[in-house]
Amino acid sequence: MSRLSIYIVHRLTPESLQGFCQKRVNSDSIRSILKEFKPWRVLYNERLYSAWQIAIVIILLIALSGNLAAQNLESIGKGDAITLSGGINVNQVFYQANGVEDRRDPYNYFLSGNLNLSLYGWSVPVSFSYSNQNASFQQPFNQYGMSPTYKWVTAHLGYRSMTFSKYTLNGHLFLGAGLELTPSEKVKVAVMYGRLQKEVELDTTQVGNLPAYRRMGGGAKVTLGGNSHSVDFSFFKAADDDQSLKTDLGTIEIFPEENFVLGMGLSSTLFKNLSFKGEVAYSAISTNTQSLGVEADHVYNKLSFAFQPRVSSSYYTAMNAALQYQFEKSTFGVAYERVDPGYRTLGAYYFNNDLESIALTHSSQWLNQRLSVSARGGLQRNNLDNQEMNSMNRWSGSLSLNYQVTPKIVTTANYSNFSTVVNFRTPEQQYNQVTPYDNLDTLNYQQISQNASLGVNFMLGQNKERRQNLNMNMAYQQSAEEQGGESKNMGSKYYNLNSSYSMSLQPSSLILSLSGNVNVSEAATNRSLIYGPSLSTRKTLGEKKASVMGSISYNVSETNDKLNSSVLNLRLGGNYALREKHQFNLNITAVNRYTPNNDTQRQFREFVAELGYNFNFSSQ
Structure with missing residues (x-):
């Protein structure tokens, strides 16, 4: 403990703090009270601007801003006078590429931390972050702040x-x-x-x-x-x-x-x-x-x-x-904006404006709460002041179902349908039309988007030695456009299928996972396909103080049945806990990418290593 912190604990006794806070102060008497309060005077004279001093000074200033009486300090003399907790996290990232120009800095570091000082019920959290990666930002990234709390x-x-x-x-x-x-x-x-x-x-x-x-x-x-x-x-x-x-x-x-x-x-x-x-x-x-x-x-x-x-x-x-x-098992509502x-x-970074929407909502539970239903439908429009060149009316609807077939089988289904109608008006049409019916439908088009998904989760077995789980998900999306009542293009279709199997062996603390995914995208002239498997494992060692993990994945991308790229990704990692306060972790990623259609960068490799350390402490 530093000399400053020892002095604070010694001089900031319950009697002195309670006697100080019993004074009813205002802006005119703050100066005289600060002179009478010895711990403040010592800190002020020595000019020791440490984290301890800043935290104590802030606590005192907050106390002075109100008329605190003795009943607000009931915890004085009970328990520890000062408790301190927090943590520091340091991460270093190393990068190297072969066959391609570096796409990120070869070295970056990230430093962050938090500190919480508690004084007889006062809580003063402090946090900070720093990184060399953001040195060129014009607005500040390296930020420091605290939010002290008392009752x-x-x-x-x-x-x-x-x-x-x-x-x-x-x-x-x-x-x-x-x-x-x-x-x-x-x-x-x-x-x-x-x-x-x-x-x-x-x-x-x-x-x-x-x-x-x-x-x-x-x-x-x-x-x-x-x-x-x-x-x-x-x-x-x-x-x-x-x-x-x-x-x-x-x-x-x-x-x-x-x-x-x-x-x-x-x-x-x-x-x-x-x-x-x-x-x-x-x-x-x-x-x-x-x-x-x-x-x-x-x-x-x-x-x-x-x-x-x-x-x-x-x-x-x-x-x-x-x-x-709210009914007994269902809820109905209407929302307007x-x-x-x-x-x-x-006071805000971003706003959605020029909109008016109204929607009906519903949620309910059936079959002894095994089936849950959620639905929403409504209309949204823009160009509220009729000053824009185009206006939009969009119908939207969604339905979500969650059904527990058996205690070991759970299914989910979702569907949404969004319809957008856009009416374009050129400046000439806007100013020269005689009636609202002029140029009707000539430049109008409708965009329709449909989304559907289905998921099933199976618990294959669960006992003291082995747990197994199988999960399958399917998704479908379609979009199309119509103009003047006629279809303008076929739109696009998207299919996704992914499945995963995991097994946990309890005695050996070993987890194995195998998964695969297939993604198909169809447009008017193009058809793309992305598919590939992945395998991962995780093992806990030494009474759960250390663990190692590894994964490998391979993905192939094709366009119109021709190879576009293939990517092999290998990850290795591990972490170790020392005396519950120190955490060390190391993660290594190697990527090999092959693109036969790229003459200058047909094949290249990237290597990323991350070394981290985390320290958590508490005086209790």
């Missing part, structure tokens, strides 16, 4: 992600701080603020340079109610800093953006078996914060303190709702 308080510090709703803040990574409070089952609060995007300067000498402004954002969500009835309100705001770059990106038509979103969700059990759930969000976004400010005929015009309407501003709405009724064209927020 109903959770803080997020460093690189973290949070979610308010599907349409507001949804899993976006940020560098900053967040807080989640659940003082009771009927009250939940979440807040966050941080950097959503790092600034990237324009550099024309770099290939793939994507300049960007620094983007900061923050928001909050409050949920009131329990399982039967609840309502939540949320807001999220993000804006680019137009002063974060030395270069004016307006010359390449990249402008700073601003976004403000309001959201509301509702969940309620209307009757005993009838439930409702829905949410709605309003997003205002300016694609250029340097454009002229205006007065907009919109609710956001009254919220100018949070969002300034501009010439470049747009306003969108997104909503969804679901109604479900509508997202305006162009809807997006700066």
Whole structure:
């Protein structure tokens, strides 16, 4: 144990911590209290910025942010004062190729770890990752963060992600701080603020340079109610800093953006078996914060303190709702969703917009729960504002069955049918047509896709010495197109068949597996076939402290009955556990590929070796 950690355990006694936390503090008294608290003063004066110090300081700052009383520290003096656990993982990857140019770096390393510090009920998890493979990325990959937790308080510090709703803040990574409070089952609060995007300067000498402004954002969500009835309100705001770059990106038509979103969700059990759930969000976004400010005929015009309407501003709405009724053995429901064209927020990476869908759902169980049925069918359309050159209407339906024939035989069957109708309109047709019936069906086409699968699993035998299992799966897919009521092409068909057999010998801790697969794809002029077997084995050694494994597979690819390629893949590996805390593993892969139609790279080999080490520790 380091000198710093020994000092903390010695000076951070239950009496001193409890007496310190009994003080009711505010922002004006923090400075004086920190001076009185001796462990903090020592850490501050010595300037020892170690992982221990950072964790302790963060714990103290969180404690100071509220008015903690003695009843919040009931565990003081009970059990260990400080417990520490975590792990470190190191992986090295070596690569070599013969007969072809290297398709990856010859050497890469990956370092990751986690640390959890617990202090009288406080939990402070810290994680980090680092790799030389991502050194050229413009956005940060090597990230560090922690989420300390104590009872109903959770803080997020460093690189973290949070979610308010599907349409507001949804899993976006940020560098900053967040807080989640659940003082009771009927009250939940979440807040966050941080950097959503790092600034990237324009550099024309770099290939793939994507300049960007620094983007900061923050928001909050409050949920009131329990399982039967609840309502939540949320807001999220993000804006680019137009002063974060030395270069004016307006010359390449990249402008700073601003976004403000309001959201509301509702969940309620209307009757005993009838439930409702829905949410709605309003997003205002300016694609250029340097454009002229205006007065907009919109609710956001009254919220100018949070969002300034501009010439470049747009306003969108997104909503969804679901109604479900539960019978004794079945459930019926209806789901609806509508997202305006162009809807997006700066708190999410991707949105499906310009869509409206409605669907009916059903699930039930029969034959003493041996048969399960799940079905869904509905309609989806786009071009909600009639501004696009084409519109789409898609019917979709799916059916899933799961049937246990006997305790040793289980079958599954799935079917789905998706029908898409696309109506193309050229600009001339859009502006010159006299009636809605002009050019009817001339450029319309329908795309149909059908999917079906069947699976059977057999348990051939199971006893103390031997276990055997046989699994078979079949899949079929077909797609076709129609235009003006006539078939335009034969579409494509896809068949897949795979089967596997496994045997486990309990006394010798040996597992053997044999499998094979066949894939056939048929199009108008081409027919491709891929097939091949594979064999694998795994053996546990030394009272389950070590294991070795190996596998070999061979796959052949043909196009129109002519050999396209053949691939032989060999894998060997092993792992060893030392005193339950140290894990060593080694994996080696060799691939031999033969392509007779490639004159420059007819045959080549690749070799990959991975050496890893994992260390887990705990002070308990």
